[in-house]
Amino acid sequence: MNEQNEKLRVILLKPGELAEIVEIDDNLESMQRLVEGNIEEYMPFEDASDPRIGDCAVVCNEEGKMRGMELNRGISDQNGRLQDIIAGPFFICYAPVESEKFLSMPPDLEEKMRKKFEFPECFFVSGNRIQSKKSEPKKQDREHVTER
Numbered sequence: 001m002n003e004q005n006e007k008l009r010v011i012l013l014k015p016g017e018l019a020e021i022v023e024i025d026d027n028l029e030s031m032q033r034l035v036e037g038n039i040e041e042y043m044p045f046e047d048a049s050d051p052r053i054g055d056c057a058v059v060c061n062e063e064g065k066m067r068g069m070e071l072n073r074g075i076s077d078q079n080g081r082l083q084d085i086i087a088g089p090f091f092i093c094y095a096p097v098e099s100e101k102f103l104s105m106p107p108d109l110e111e112k113m114r115k116k117f118e119f120p121e122c123f124f125v126s127g128n129r130i131q132s133k134k135s136e137p138k139k140q141d142r143e144h145v146t147e148r
Helices: 028-035 051-055 107-116 139-147
Strands: 007-013 020-025 039-042 056-061 071-076 082-087 090-094 121-126 129-134
Touching (some): 028 039, 051 056, 056 082, 071 121
Antiparallel strands (some): 121 129
16 A cells, blocks of 8 residues: 555644645655644544544644744633643544544534634633634635635
8 A cells, every 4th residue: 555645634724714624645744744843643522412523633733832833723622611722733633543543534524623613713811711712814714715
């Protein structure tokens, strides 16, 4: 099997931009290029109504916060409370426990996760908590929204 020909569909999330579905080569170098450094897998999702959500992985730059990369998207618990903020570009893919590698998500799950993270977020402190708010995408992405 030639790994160079294998593709992986992922949801790419860049700070200030709309979520987009992209195909990347299924290899470490492509993943590192996407997140601009060494990758870290993070499995923060839970949803009792769809257990497959727990098999979705955030793949981000392991040093994103330490390097001061731009804040991107918040990760909230099932009650909507902000639990973490991912810094820098990252992608979401499918990583069921029984698989030894990252996979493309089933189409219905891919669309559900894309919608969940579609719009960029800005972060602010309110009282003693950090909160997030969906924000307007950068100009080139606003044009993309009207084309849909």
